[in-house]
Amino acid sequence: PLIAILAGDGIGPEVTAEARRVLDTLGLDLGYEEGLVGGAAYKAVGHPLPPETLDLARRADAVLFGAVGDPDCDALERQFRPEQAILGLRKELGLFANLRPAKLFAGLEDASALRPEIAREIDMVIIRELTGDVYFGAKGFRTTADGLREGHDEMRYDEREIARIARVGFETARTRKGKLLSVDKANVLETSQLWRDVVIEVSADYPDVALSHMYVDNAAMQMVRNPGQFDVIVTGNLFGDILSDEASMCAGSIGMLPSAALDGTGRGMYEPIHGSAPDIAGQGKANPCAAILSAAMMLRHSLDLPDAADRIEAAVAEAILGGARTPDLGGTLSTRAMGDAVLAHLG
């Protein structure tokens, strides 16, 4: 299998290098090809998502993504900014299903702003729709009848888009506790009303899964009050963006959390949820665990190597339990040394 390595900006290259070291150790038959993305690509060839990179991502069986974001690019027009590379890859590759696990790793109870007894219970997966919603609806500027500038973005979902992400939710619920929570704002939004209707329709195919619903404002509250109540959550692109970041922070260490963006046929893009952290880039201070765990998700979801994925995940958990800590976790290990600690537990 061919893995596209898009390491990107800031700490992206450092953490991706550790993920690759871990993969190499497993003796799998993987080929790698590197591509430019984000601010690094803009600086090299004038675009955050060059055609060669998109082509590589299409050819590859999976994309291992680092991070994008570069303060040098902040003043650029939107289309040239690093984040556009992420949005472009999602859309062009049809990566509609974003899996964002949030859990507290044993040993990191003190890393969360939540009380330890509350934080300890966090173990959920947020399934966020990734190629629709107000992100990709008709948008722009126009002038009102009164001659005023107006900005507009259309939120929209059709029943097919909702049904396919709902199915990912129900399937995921089956592999966990058999509970699915759908989050919407159906008391205000028609898009949410259709969302809720279709999720309920799809639930007929999953009689073994208990479906419930919650408004997004209440979900944002409950995520703080009692995040342990959540197991599998399915929601739209915008609400998923907000709630999954909130959930990650409740779990304490965003340096530990991976994500997957899947197209429904097994192809996917895997990326740590943390950003490019330009302030610590190139200093060997970044925590590579999120990137390493992203590689594990890749093995599970795109390469059908669940045992290898399990091994990596266990090694990370053991390294943490054994006290390995990068600075974000209050320790002093370098990026490389944390990679070593994980490798040591891979046996």
Next chain:
Amino acid sequence: PLIAILAGDGIGPEVTAEARRVLDTLGLDLGYEEGLVGGAAYKAVGHPLPPETLDLARRADAVLFGAVGDPDCDALERQFRPEQAILGLRKELGLFANLRPAKLFAGLEDASALRPEIAREIDMVIIRELTGDVYFGAKGFRTTADGLREGHDEMRYDEREIARIARVGFETARTRKGKLLSVDKANVLETSQLWRDVVIEVSADYPDVALSHMYVDNAAMQMVRNPGQFDVIVTGNLFGDILSDEASMCAGSIGMLPSAALDGTGRGMYEPIHGSAPDIAGQGKANPCAAILSAAMMLRHSLDLPDAADRIEAAVAEAILGGARTPDLGGTLSTRAMGDAVLAHLG
């Protein structure tokens, strides 16, 4: 001055009665008129916001609102559901500026899911735009070219709507720490891009206020990680809905937090941020503090009686510090007894 009392459903009447008792004690020259709203209005006259109620709200100098929401109405068509009364009042009265203070009351450090040392620092005001955004844009269902059902809701803001809420933000910042944070999603949404542009334009009139910007997903994280960093936040209707509920929960006891919805000329609607809590309705278990503090906001913002407002707020703070606790705060006081405790500190 005429106060419209819209007590509504569930615990609304109980907590509003205590707020009124507190107001009565102050010997102010207030007249009251009661109106039906929410599920109670639907059951009595077939509509959650009857014309007489809307008329009363228009005639009044301020509206003291309890809560709406009734499980009996869950299956009704959207237009008849209790929440529509709130949306209708906001829109019809032009209540575009929602002020939602979130702070931790001294003595309630243990009520938050956040660590006490983090929760203790919470003292912010979220200013949420309340009559625009995806709440009130064109919305509905349609059929796609492929014959699929599609739901759509347009997010939109024009420069006038943005500028007037931005001014409320800057003015509020002047009364506090001289810092204003605007929250948007300008990396994805054109509405947010215009929002950011206009907020920056308006900032020219407030050189004494330090303006900054944050994306909503990051704000949802920071609200958990370090809520003490926030002072005055201005944001749109949807992001404000989510973030203000999250902030309230970080502060611990949603039974303590009031809100105001203002029209820019001094008229306003004042309501506790908690809902109708049908499970405990009529049992004298509800915490009346949020309703009492909403009445204080009314005195300050609609009736130009800041000293009376200060007195009420001080009395609530002292009652809490003195150990008065309803069941939501881990105590045993009834709604009425909590009202008494506040009255006792009014002197």
